[in-house]
Amino acid sequence: MLKYNSMELMISVASRFLEDGVSVSVGTGAPCTAAMLAQKLHAPNLLIIFEAGGIAPLLPSMPISVGDSRTMYKAYQTTSMAEIMEALQRGMVDYCFLGGAQIDMYGNLNSTMIGTEYDSPKVRFPGSGGANDFGSLAWKTIIVTPQNVRRFVPKVDFVTTPGYLTGPGAREKAGLPPGTGPYKVITNLAVFGYDQDTGRMVIESIHPEVKLDEVKKNTGFKLLIKDEVLVTEPPTDEELKILREDVDPLKLIIGREAK
C-alpha cells in the first residue's frame, strides 16, 4: 500500500512545476494547496494572485472562497478583479491552475454545461468564472483533474476555456496572445504534457502502481505516448510532512481522494 493518497500525489506534483519567483493565479482547493506547498518548500518567492483581488498573501490557512479574508492575510495588495485580470492580460502571470467537467485532447475545458443544446442543458455548471480568462491570458495553464472517460472526452460539449482549440495555430488565429496555452495535465493516474507539433496531450509520466493500459482505458481519446514513459516521482517525505502538518492540517483538501 502507498503511503500517500492520489490527492497528495497530484498536489505534490503540481507544486514542483512552480519555480521560485514566478507568479501564479490559483483558485481554492488543490491548486491553492499546491501553491502553498511550493511556497513553503522550494519557492518562497512565489507570487500568488487571487482573481477577486488578493495579491501575495501569506496564507494562514486554506481559503474557502478566492475572495475570503485568508486571501488578504498579510497580503501586499488588496485590489479589484479588473486589476488582476488586467495583470493577466499584460502578461504578468506565469501559471494558472484549472479544472473542469470535461477535457479533450487539445486541453479545451468545459465547466459550463452537459448537453447538446445550450438553452436546454442536461446539466448546468457554474460557468467560466475566471477560467476562460486564466486559460486565455496566463502563460502556462496547468490542469488538475480526476481522470475517467466521462471527463477525458473526444469532444467537450462546450468549450468554456480554450486549450489549443483545434490544434496548432488555432489560438493565435482566434486572437489569443501567442505563446500561451495548456502546459501540463495532472490526474490521479498520470502527468501529461502537450506535443508542440500537434497541440495534443502526451503522456509524460505514469503514477507509481498505475499501468499504461489503465491510463488509456480512462481516456476517451487517443493519447500520444513518448518512446519512454517515465514513472511519476512520488511525494517525498518532506512534501508529505509539510502538506499534512503545515498546509492542510485539517485535511480539507488532502482528505478527498481524487477519482
Added chain:
Amino acid sequence: MLKYNSMELMISVASRFLEDGVSVSVGTGAPCTAAMLAQKLHAPNLLIIFEAGGIAPLLPSMPISVGDSRTMYKAYQTTSMAEIMEALQRGMVDYCFLGGAQIDMYGNLNSTMIGTEYDSPKVRFPGSGGANDFGSLAWKTIIVTPQNVRRFVPKVDFVTTPGYLTGPGAREKAGLPPGTGPYKVITNLAVFGYDQDTGRMVIESIHPEVKLDEVKKNTGFKLLIKDEVLVTEPPTDEELKILREDVDPLKLIIGREAK
C-alpha cells in the same frame, strides 16, 4: 468710478451661473475663484472637481496648481485623473470653465498655437491640457476671457477645444455627446450666450459703463444681438465682500485687471 474692477465683475457674474447642487470642474485662477464665491454665497452644495483628482474639497485658499494640496483639503475623495475624466464622460459634470488665446463665433477655442503651420508655430502655447476634454464632455461650458480683436477672431488658428465647431449639429456629427457645448462667454465687456439655431455667439448683456460699439469693436466677427440688450448686473456688496475678504484676501486673482 466703479467700485469694483473687471475681474471682480467677471468672477461675480460667473459664480451666479452655478446653481446649488450642480457639479463643476474648474482650473486655477478666475474659475476657481468663481466656484469658491458661489459655494460661500448661494451654492453650498456645489460639487467642485479638479482634473488631477481632488473631489469636493473645502478650499482653504486659492490653489496654485489644479493638483496642489489645496485641492485635497477636507476633500471627499482623492482619486486619479482618469477617474475624473471618466466622470465627465459619464455625464456627471454639469459645468466647466475654460479660457483660451483665441475664440471664434462658435465658441471654438485655441490654446495650442498661433500660426498657419502646426510644425512651425509662431507662438506655441501649452496645449489642451484638460480643456478639450471638458469642452467635449461637460454639459455646459462657460468661457471666461478678456475680450479684444486678437482674441475674438473670425477663425481660430487651431481648434484646441470644440465649441459648436462649424454650426448646429456639427458636434453630434463629429461624435461628441449630444446636448453639450458652450453656454456663456464672460468677458471684461459683456456676457454672451449662444443662439440655438445657428450655434453663434449672441450678446446677452453689456457691462455697466460699456457701450455696444465698444463690444463690437473688440470682436473680430459678427455678433448676434438680441432686440433688447440688457445691462449686466454689477457685483453686489455681498459678492464683493466675500470675494475680497474670504475668497481671495491676498488678491492673487482679483488683483489682476482683465484686458
Added chain:
Amino acid sequence: MRREERKIFTEVDPDAMRDLFRRKSKKLENKLMSVKNAVNSMIHDGDYIAIGGFGSIRIPTAALHEIVRQGKKNLGLSGHTSTHDCQILAAGRCFNRCDIAYVIGLEAMGIPKMTRKYFESDAVEYTEWTNASMSWRLKAAAMGLSFLPVRTMLGTDTGRFSAAMEIKCPFTGRKYYAVPALCPDVAVIHVHEADIYGNSHINGIIVSDVDLAKASKRVIITAERLVDTDFFRNNPANTTIPFYLVDAVIEVPYGSYPGNMAYEYYLDVKHLSDWLDAEKDEKSYKAFINKYIYGCRDFNEYLNLNGGLEKMKRLRDLEYLIKTDKEETRNA
C-alpha cells in the same frame, strides 16, 4: 466560428446613461433609509440588479432577503461570480434572466441542487460571460463608453454564446472581442463604513464595486456601521465610493452574514453547509427558506435564529485566527 445571437440585458448606450446621470442629485443629502424602504422604492419588478462583493464575500444579505420577502419578480441578474447571493435570489425565484460568469455553485463547497434546477429550467434565460469580461463590461459603463476591447473568450463557446462582437484594432490589426457596457438598473453593495450622504469605505479587496457603483442607475449601500462625514473629509483616501453615486444608505451590522466581511467576521461555513444540504429536495428546501427568509420579519431575526451576538463573536474570532477551542477551528 458562427456567433450566436445572444441578448444584452441592460442599456449599452452612454448617451442614454449621460441623461440619467445628469439628473442625479449632486447635493449632500441625508440618504438614510430602512432596508424595507430601499428595496420597496428602488428595486422594481423587471429591473436588472447587480450585487457587490464576491458571492459569499461582503454581500448585502439583508437586502437580498428583503428582495425575496417582497416577492420581486422578473429581475435581471448580473452573475459576476454570484454564489450565495444568487442562491438567495433563486430561492425567491426573483430573476428570469442572467448574465453568467459564475453562478449557482459555492466555489469549493459544492453546488446547491435546487438553485441549479432553477437555472436548468425554462424560468431563466441567459448569456455567457467570464469574470474578466463582466468586470470589463462594468468598467466600460464606468468609463462612459458603450464597449471595451478584451482578449478573452476568443475562440471558445463562451465567446460564441456571449453577446461580444469581434473587432480589429486600427493600429495593430489585432483581433479583439468588444464587450458591451453593463449598466444595471440597481446595484446593492455592502461596505465597511458609510456616512449619511453615501460616502463609503471598503476595506480589503474591492472586487468590481467601484466600477459597479459608477455603472449603475441607482446605488443602494448597506454598511456595517455609519460614521461621521469627517471620517472621509479627514482622509479622502478612505472614500471607495463617493456620495454623488449613492441613492440610499442603510446601516446593517453583520450585514454580510453568513458571508465573510474582511476584518470583521468570517464565513459561517456551518450555516452555508446546512443550506446546501437543505437543497437536496423540494421539501427540506421549502422548509429551510420558510424558516430563514419568509419566517423572519427582518435581518436581525435571521441573525438571532443563527446564534445572534454570540455567533457573531465566534465568527470574529475566526476572522482574526483566534483559536478559542478545537471544534471552532475545525468548523472554519
Added chain:
Amino acid sequence: MRREERKIFTEVDPDAMRDLFRRKSKKLENKLMSVKNAVNSMIHDGDYIAIGGFGSIRIPTAALHEIVRQGKKNLGLSGHTSTHDCQILAAGRCFNRCDIAYVIGLEAMGIPKMTRKYFESDAVEYTEWTNASMSWRLKAAAMGLSFLPVRTMLGTDTGRFSAAMEIKCPFTGRKYYAVPALCPDVAVIHVHEADIYGNSHINGIIVSDVDLAKASKRVIITAERLVDTDFFRNNPANTTIPFYLVDAVIEVPYGSYPGNMAYEYYLDVKHLSDWLDAEKDEKSYKAFINKYIYGCRDFNEYLNLNGGLEKMKRLRDLEYLIKTDKEETRNA
C-alpha cells in the same frame, strides 16, 4: 476632416509588452540604489520617459536634475501635464520628441520663455493630445490593450494632429476615437513611502501613476521615506504600486521640492518664480541652470542652496496652513 499622419512614439503592441513583462522578476528583491545609478543604468539616450505626479506636484525632482546632469539626449517625453518637470528636462535639452497634452507652462504662474523657445524650435517633434486621452493611453497599456475608445478630441484640430483614429462601436454605431496604448520605456514616480522591494504608497491624488507604473517597461521610484515592508503587509490597502512593477527604489526626502508633496510640504513659489524670471533671456537662464543643476553634485546640495532644512520646515508650515508670520503667508 483630414487626419494628419502624426507619429506614435512608443510601443503599442501588447504582445511585445507581454514578452517584456513576462521576463520581469516577480521576486522580492532589494531594489535600493542611488539616484545616480538608477538614472545611469535605467535611462538611456533615446528612451521614452514619463514622469509621475502632475508637473509641479509630487514630481521626482532629484531624478530629473540627475537626467540633466548626466546629459541624457534624444529622450521622448510624455507631456501629460508636464510643467516644472518639462522645464527641467528642457533646460538640459534632453528630449527631441513629445506627446503634448500640456507642456511648457506652469499653469496660472506663467510660461517660461526659454522652455517655450525650445518647443518652438526644430529640436522637438510632437503629437497633440489631451489630459484625458493621455490618461487613457496609459490605461490602455495598463489593461494590456493596444487601444481604448474615447469621446474627446472629436471634431477638433487636437484630434486631427493626434495619432488617434476614428472607429465605430459595433453595438451602437457610435463614433469614437481610438487612442493608441502608451508604453514608456521608463517611468519615474515620486511617492510618500516605499519598501526596499518597491511596494509604494501615494497619499492624496494619484493622477495617472498607477496606470503609468503598469504601462512602463521600467519603473524608478523615489520616495520621501523608506518603510519596513510590514507597512504594506499590515495594511495591503496602503499599496498604491506593488513591488513586482518596480525596478529601482531610491529614498529622497523632500524629493518633490520645489514642487508640492501633499501632507508633507507646499510648493516653493518663490523659487519657481525666480526660475520663470531667469528664463527671460539666454544669459540669466544659463547662469540659473548652471547654479541650480550643473553646479550641484546632488539633490541635497540643491536643497541646501535653497534654504535647506529651515526652508523645508517653512514649506511644511505652509502645507499645514500654519501661519508663522504675515510674509510667509503672502508668499504662499
